[in-house]
Structures are given as structure tokens and as C-alpha cells.
Amino acid sequence: MRPTLLIVDDHAGFRALARRLLGSGGFEVVGEAADGRAGVAAARELRPDVVLLDIQLPDIDGFEVLARLRDGPVGPAVVLTSTRDRADYGERVDHSGASGFIPKAELSGAAVLAVIGSGRMG
Amino acid sequence: MRGLRLALALLALAAGLVNLALIVRAGDAPPRSHIYLVIVIVGVSWSFVAAGLVAWRRRPDNHTGALMVAVGLAYALPGLRLVQTPLGFTLYLLVATLPSAVLAHLLAVFPDGRATTRLQRVFIVANYATTVPLAFVQLLLVDPARLRCPECPNDLLGTGGQHPYGDAVMVVSDLWDVVLAGLLLWIVVSRWRRAPAARRRGLAPVVQVAVVLLVLFSVRQALRAVLSPPPLWLDGALDLAVLTTLMLWPLAFLAGLARSRLDRSAVGDLAIELEQAPSPDRLQQALARALHDPTVQLAYWLPDQQAFVDEAARPVELPPAGGGRSVTFLRHDGDTVAALIHDAALDDEPELVQAVAATARLTIENQRLQAEVRAQLEEVRASRARIVQFGDAERRRVERNLHDGAQQRLVNLSLALGIARSQVPATADGELAAALDEAARELRLALAELRELARGIHPVILSEAGLGPALASLAERSPIPATVAAAPGGRLPARVEETAYYVASEALANAAKHAHATAVSISARRCDGGLVVEVGDDGVGGADPNGSGLRGLADRVAALDGHLRVDSPTGRGTRITAELPCGS
Numbered sequence A: 001m002r003p004t005l006l007i008v009d010d011h012a013g014f015r016a017l018a019r020r021l022l023g024s025g026g027f028e029v030v031g032e033a034a035d036g037r038a039g040v041a042a043a044r045e046l047r048p049d050v051v052l053l054d055i056q057l058p059d060i061d062g063f064e065v066l067a068r069l070r071d072g073p074v075g076p077a078v079v080l081t082s083t084r085d086r087a088d089y090g091e092r093v094d095h096s097g098a099s100g101f102i103p104k105a106e107l108s109g110a111a112v113l114a115v116i117g118s119g120r121m122g
Numbered sequence B: 001m002r003g004l005r006l007a008l009a010l011l012a013l014a015a016g017l018v019n020l021a022l023i024v025r026a027g028d029a030p031p032r033s034h035i036y037l038v039i040v041i042v043g044v045s046w047s048f049v050a051a052g053l054v055a056w057r058r059r060p061d062n063h064t065g066a067l068m069v070a071v072g073l074a075y076a077l078p079g080l081r082l083v084q085t086p087l088g089f090t091l092y093l094l095v096a097t098l099p100s101a102v103l104a105h106l107l108a109v110f111p112d113g114r115a116t117t118r119l120q121r122v123f124i125v126a127n128y129a130t131t132v133p134l135a136f137v138q139l140l141l142v143d144p145a146r147l148r149c150p151e152c153p154n155d156l157l158g159t160g161g162q163h164p165y166g167d168a169v170m171v172v173s174d175l176w177d178v179v180l181a182g183l184l185l186w187i188v189v190s191r192w193r194r195a196p197a198a199r200r201r202g203l204a205p206v207v208q209v210a211v212v213l214l215v216l217f218s219v220r221q222a223l224r225a226v227l228s229p230p231p232l233w234l235d236g237a238l239d240l241a242v243l244t245t246l247m248l249w250p251l252a253f254l255a256g257l258a259r260s261r262l263d264r265s266a267v268g269d270l271a272i273e274l275e276q277a278p279s280p281d282r283l284q285q286a287l288a289r290a291l292h293d294p295t296v297q298l299a300y301w302l303p304d305q306q307a308f309v310d311e312a313a314r315p316v317e318l319p320p321a322g323g324g325r326s327v328t329f330l331r332h333d334g335d336t337v338a339a340l341i342h343d344a345a346l347d348d349e350p351e352l353v354q355a356v357a358a359t360a361r362l363t364i365e366n367q368r369l370q371a372e373v374r375a376q377l378e379e380v381r382a383s384r385a386r387i388v389q390f391g392d393a394e395r396r397r398v399e400r401n402l403h404d405g406a407q408q409r410l411v412n413l414s415l416a417l418g419i420a421r422s423q424v425p426a427t428a429d430g431e432l433a434a435a436l437d438e439a440a441r442e443l444r445l446a447l448a449e450l451r452e453l454a455r456g457i458h459p460v461i462l463s464e465a466g467l468g469p470a471l472a473s474l475a476e477r478s479p480i481p482a483t484v485a486a487a488p489g490g491r492l493p494a495r496v497e498e499t500a501y502y503v504a505s506e507a508l509a510n511a512a513k514h515a516h517a518t519a520v521s522i523s524a525r526r527c528d529g530g531l532v533v534e535v536g537d538d539g540v541g542g543a544d545p546n547g548s549g550l551r552g553l554a555d556r557v558a559a560l561d562g563h564l565r566v567d568s569p570t571g572r573g574t575r576i577t578a579e580l581p582c583g584s
Helices: A012-023 A036-046 A062-071 A109-121 B002-026 B032-058 B064-074 B077-082 B086-095 B098-109 B118-141 B166-194 B197-227 B232-265 B267-275 B280-291 B344-348 B350-423 B430-457 B460-465 B467-477 B494-513 B548-559
Strands: A004-008 A028-033 A050-054 A077-082 A100-103 B297-302 B307-309 B325-332 B335-343 B482-486 B520-527 B530-537 B563-567 B575-581
Touching (some): A012 B350, A028 A036, B002 B032, B002 B077, B032 B232, B077 B086, B280 B350, B325 B350, B350 B430, B350 B460, B460 B494, B494 B520, B548 B563
Antiparallel strands (some): B297 B307
16 A cells, blocks of 8 residues: 655645655655645644655744644654755754655655655664 | 112212211210110111122112112111200101111012012011001100110100000010011021022022021010010120121122132133043033032034934933023024023023033033034944845845745756656657756756855845854855854844854855865854854965955944954964844
């Protein structure tokens, strides 16, 4: 069975492309959310295996979404993503509890699998 | 006016001389004590007239001077008692109470020259209305022997002394005098207590003498009422004491005037003090001393703002007219330079205020210019800080626009290319796959360049994670090895973080571009509520602090009221230090 995945990003164009890319890259995309609070709600409802989470969101940022998910009953693997570099966020990504970080331009099914694979091993 | 004053002076002189002539003519006939008294009375008369004329000339619009002359002339009248005839003695009895009545009037209104309270008005009316008619009553009812004049001739009516109520009238009259004197004492003392500090100085001698006088007078009248009559020696001695004190009163008045004159000579001290270019605080204190008014306030006129300000460029409201505070404007070539706000009591001494103002004008003008410059500097400083803040906000906005716009589109393009690439069957012509791979590579480079550009415009990490991580990231990306020796934990005000970051970033860029350095060390430490950023390299040194990069950095630091130091001896590396106050 393919792992289920939720996309949280405020750009519809990016969500559509990511859905196609990851759908053909080994994941079953079960939902999309356009802001942080909708993302938290969708994750609790859909219980996906993986959440692809943009850091820059219009309401609460990705780190805050992550913190709320960790406090909640569901514990999906979270992959942070951003147009910016990981270095632009300093050590916040390391301390966030996410499985990993993928720059948006380098997103692919293989990249996500690699991150959650290494996250599990770590 | 001058003619009138001259005439009055001559009249007083003549009256005094007549009194003295009467003494000579009388020879040994009247009691010796009367002769002494008349001599003292002539002294009182002349001293009041002389001091009154001085006061009159000084302030023609104030009635005090005229009133003092009136007191002086009135005191020439009791000499009539030396005319050893029934007519002379009768006239003496009729006017005997007039001098003290006019004197009481003077003391009640001094120094304003008119009654200012209800109590004063009531007192003046009651004083004249009772004491002057009392003379007639005494003339009609009282034995001349009871009037402290056993050897005096009989009066014209010749009825005095026979009346059974004569003694009672005298006792009531003396007691009434005590009551009036008590009221007057109250009026004098409360006027003194209400007087502002600036006026008390001139009033002090006059008030002191008046208090002594009124106490002595009350004692004399009380003894007369109680002992009726007291022994002649005692009464005569008290009489002499009262009159001698009275003679001192005009002298005390002149002493008060002399004090004001001395004050004006104290302007010389002010001039010496001003030689040392005092601070605005010291100037104000010196003015307060010279004017004997601790409440003096100096306000400088700022033509730019059309407003008065204090030495710290804060606006100053001028007091409204008639509120106990007065304003003297200082002008230069017809332009207002400053305003002296002082106690209204100083309006009595315009010469003093003008002398002080003229002496201090240059210093005040100087201070005014400084206040003006300070106000302008404050304005420039605020606008410079606003410009920097606006610039920073604008850079944040541009970076965000890049991130949300062009970068996002290029990212989407990259993903679309990835999808396209994955659709190319492995069996297909290799050229399509190669072209797509080439496009993806170019796109990655474009995205990397765009990210670098955005970071140069505004480092997101600074607002996201703070100065420490931002400096670490800066060091990581530096083309020459750089270490962060110290960085403050936690967050600082955004403008401090941004300025500190730009200092480090510009210094790193210089080290790489111009200094040919091989190692750079960055440190940022909290210090005395501020932040000290230091960047040192091991390059060739000789950096020009006035080069455009460092000059711009110095301006940025100065916009936060900080200091930038560039220490760059040739051949021994460069050290750039920025001290940034965290301020409010």
C-alpha cells in the first residue's frame, strides 16, 4: 500500500503540481489545505502518513502547525518545504521535530521517501 | 508736579523751622520733655517728607509717596502745643489725632499706595471716621491735665475736665487705639506673608520697623488706658521710643530702595559670571540670583517654529497677564530673542530687569541659537532614523514580493519540468531528455541566484531566527573562512539586529573583496543596554573609513545614535567596531 500524504501550502499552482508529482512518485495524496489551521484540521481528520508542510503560510507558520500536530493525537511524519533555503531558517528546522526539509524546487517522490526514511532511522 | 513737590518740601521745611523757633521762644516755660518731643517730631516730619518726595519722584503713579509727604506735614502740627495760649492749645487738641490717622493709612496701603483687600478698605475708613472726631470729643469733655499736659494752658472752651465722663472717654479712646493698632499689625504682617520672594527683599526693613512701631504704640496706649494716667516719666519714655521708631521708618524705606540699587550693582557680578559662558542651567540660576527671584524662567524664541522653548527645546507657554507672573521680552535689532518669565513683583523694578536683560542678552542670544540648533538636530536625527526604518521596511517588502512572486513561479516551473521529464519514456530520443535536464539545471542556477539576491536585499533568517543564527549563516556562506566568536542569545529590537547584521555583512564583504584576508572573526556582545559588534580580519589593512561602503555603514549606525570605529593600520588587518544603543 502506498503511504498517504497531505499537502499544506497556500499556492494552488504549487499544490496541483505537487499532487501530480508525488502521486506519480509513490504517494497517495489524500488531501490539500491552503493555510495552517486548515492543515491542522485536515491532518487530524485524514490521518495521513506524511504531511508536506510549507513554512510560509498566511495565518500561522509551518513551525506552529508542526507544534500543534505534535500536541495532538495524530503523529504523521512531517516534511517541511519552502521556496527559501533550509539555512534561511537557521536551526529552527533542526529543532522543529520535522522529519526533514526539502526545498520546493527539489521536490520529488524520491526526495520525500528519502527524508521520511532517514527520519525513521534517525 | 515738580513745582508742587518743591512747594511741599519748602512747606515742610518752614513748618519744622517754625516748630524749632517756638522751642527757642518758649525758653524754659514748657516742660523739658515736650522740647525733646518736638525736636523728635521735627525729625519725623522732615524724614517722612524727604523720603516721600523720593518715592513720589520714583513712582508718580503710586500714591505712597504723596501719602508719606502727608504724614510728614501732619507731624509738623503737634508743635502747636508749644504756643502757650488757649487758642494755640485748642488748635493743637483739634489736630492731635490727625498725624497718627494718616500714618495708619500709609502703613495699611504700603507699598501699593491703595487698599487691595476689603479689610484694608474697612480699616482705613474706620480709622479716619473714629480717631479724628475723637479729638473734638476730648476737647469737649476731657480735662487738659489728663491729656499728658499738666502745665498746659486751658483751652478756649474752658469746659474740659468738668465733665464726669471725661475719664471714661479717655480710656475708651486709648483702648480703641490698641484695637486699631492690632488690626494694622495684622494687615502689615499678612501683606508681608503674601508678598512674593522677589518683593520681600525690598519690603523687609520697612515691615520690621512698622512691627516694632505698632507694638510700642499698642503698649503705650494700653498703659494709658490701664493706669490712667501712667507716671509721666514712663509715658514720656514710651512717647520718645514710638517717635524715634517712627523717624526710622522713612530711613528703612530708603534702605529698601538702596537695596534695589545694590541689586542693580549686582548686575556687575552677573556680567562676570557670564564671562565664563555658562550652561543654560547656570545662566538661569545666575539670572535668578541677580533678580532675587528663584522662579525666573528663560524662554528662547524660535523663529522657525514661531514658538518659545526652554533650553531642552521643549515648548514654553507664556503666562497670561495679571496672573502673578510677568514677562519681559528681550529684543535685538527689533527682533524678539527671548522672554524672561518672572514674578510680577519685579514689575516694580523695571530698571533692574532691564539691566539684567541687557547684561545677559549676548549670552541669551547665544543660548537661543544653541537651542535652535538642538531643535533642528533633534528633527534631523528623528528623520534620519525614520529614513533608515523606512528603507528597511521597503527591503523586507521587496524580499517578500520576490519570494511570493518570481521565486514561486520559478519553483512551479521547476516542478513542471520535473513532471515533463518523468513523462519522457526511456525508449525515446535522448535529445529531449537532455534538453529537459539542461533546462532544469539552468532553472536551479537561476533560482539559486534569485535566492542570493533576495537574501542580499533582506536576510529572512534575521527576522525569522534572530541575530545569532543570521550571523552564523552569514559566516557559513562567506567566501573566506569566518567564525562567530560571540553572538547574543534571544532577540533584540529589529532595527538593532538589522544594523548589526549589515555591519557584519559589509565588513565580511570588504574583507573578501579588498583586504585579501584569510580569516575573519565576528562577535556581537550585549554591553550596557546596547550591543557591540566587532569584525576583525587578518588582511592588508588600510581601509578608507570614508569609502562609500564604510561611510554608509557609519551613517546607518549613527541613525541609531551609535558609533562606528574603523581601525585599519596598513599591513595589520582591519577591525570594525560598532556600538549600538538598544534604546527604547
